[in-house]
Amino acid sequence: MSSYTYDYVDGNAAAGELSRIFATDVTAAEGQCAHCGAIKRFAEAHLYMDGPGVVARCAVCENVLLRLANVRQGVFLDMRGMTYLMFGAGEANDVRARGPKRKFRLDGPPKRRST
Amino acid sequence: MWRVGTVVALHDETATARTVRLEVPDWPGHLAGQHVDVRLTASDGYSAVRSYSIASAPNSKGRVELTVERLPNGEVSPYLTQELAAGDRLELRGPIGGWFVWRADQNEPIQLIAGGSGIVPLMAMIRSRISVGGTAPFRLLYSVREPGAVFYPDELQALSNKDNSVTATYAYTRATPKDWPRPTGRIDAALITSATWPSKLGPTCYVCGPTSFVERVAGFLASQGNSPDKIRTERFGPTGDRK
Numbered sequence: 001m002s003s004y005t006y007d008y009v010d011g012n013a014a015a016g017e018l019s020r021i022f023a024t025d026v027t028a029a030e031g032q033c034a035h036c037g038a039i040k041r042f043a044e045a046h047l048y049m050d051g052p053g054v055v056a057r058c059a060v061c062e063n064v065l066l067r068l069a070n071v072r073q074g075v076f077l078d079m080r081g082m083t084y085l086m087f088g089a090g091e092a093n094d095v096r097a098r099g100p101k102r103k104f105r106l107d108g109p110p111k112r113r114s115t
Numbered sequence: 116m117w118r119v120g121t122v123v124a125l126h127d128e129t130a131t132a133r134t135v136r137l138e139v140p141d142w143p144g145h146l147a148g149q150h151v152d153v154r155l156t157a158s159d160g161y162s163a164v165r166s167y168s169i170a171s172a173p174n175s176k177g178r179v180e181l182t183v184e185r186l187p188n189g190e191v192s193p194y195l196t197q198e199l200a201a202g203d204r205l206e207l208r209g210p211i212g213g214w215f216v217w218r219a220d221q222n223e224p225i226q227l228i229a230g231g232s233g234i235v236p237l238m239a240m241i242r243s244r245i246s247v248g249g250t251a252p253f254r255l256l257y258s259v260r261e262p263g264a265v266f267y268p269d270e271l272q273a274l275s276n277k278d279n280s281v282t283a284t285y286a287y288t289r290a291t292p293k294d295w296p297r298p299t300g301r302i303d304a305a306l307i308t309s310a311t312w313p314s315k316l317g318p319t320c321y322v323c324g325p326t327s328f329v330e331r332v333a334g335f336l337a338s339q340g341n342s343p344d345k346i347r348t349e350r351f352g353p354t355g356d357r358k
Contacts, residue, residue, distance in 0.1 A: 008352075012212045015211035019208065041214050043213075044214075
């Protein structure tokens with residue numbers, strides 16, 4: 001390892017682990033740091049993966065945003081370091097590129113069946 | 116959710132890097148810039164997971180290409196680059212990541228900056244733009260050790276020969292081709308100024324490489340007036356060993 005400063009990777013790298021828990025991609029969501037108030041995409045966080053779990057730190061103040069640890073009993077997820085995560089409209093749904101678009105027919109509300 | 120892909124082709128890019136083409140029957144499609152996690156499991160149950168960027172453009176055929184650089188003390192990359200054979204099966208999770216991506220509806224100028232094997236997700240963006248016939252102007256600045264370490268050299272050369280395609284600039288850090296105008300050296304502020312889009316054009320910049328490389332380049336881009344929101348980065352750690 002070259003230096004302590006550069007031990008981290010981007011929040012992007014947690015996408016696989018987080019996809020085990022969340023239905024939509026967390027790394028494209030905007031999160032607010034509970035310590036300094038910075039609002040950034042989770043993908044921009046500094047991610048430390050050398051320990052037994054994953055630690056994401058704020059790219060601005062290095063406050064711990066998220067901790068994820070796999071232990072025998074299950075998975076611990078601590079997100080106290082963020083006041084919120086905001087998933088953009090549309091974005092969260094299409095980030096996984098779910099193949100060909102579905103075609104909907106817009107025929108209005110279903111007609112009430114006459115009795 | 117883990118899917119199973121079958122290796123259908125292998126291609127050496129350099130002495131230490133190999134492209135693995137997989138067919139994944141239930142592949143949901145991907146965006147240029149996304150990655151996958153690859154899981155290898157030994158007969159005693161021990162397993163190792165590593166992330167690799169997807170090199171291929173989005174396609175509807177369930178085809179995924181990964182280019183893997185072999186790391187001297189790596190646990191997974193020596194297997195993928197030396198032992199894996201056509202017909203072998205790999206477990207994949209993905210596609211993953213929704214931030215470091217280029218979408219075909221982006222029309223602004225695109226600045227790609229790669230350090231070493233950081234070219235892989237950027238190549239997916241270039242291939243994606245070519246395959247959709249996009250008009251977004253692309254520039255690539257590629258920092259690489261020596262000419263023999265360039266990934267996809269013929270394809271990049273062919274693209275730069277076409278007037279409407281991708282302009283590539285190379286920065287060699289250890290050895291240059293013969294009669295190369297710029298001496299060996301890392302990307303510096305002057306090269307960023309001369310080889311990348313001016314910030315006033317509002318380019319989106321994608322920077323991928325080892326962490327120290329990305330730090331430095333992102334700093335240059337910001338100091339030249341690029342907005343932090345327009346600089347997207349993917350760092351893969353101090354040694355380039357992606358975990």
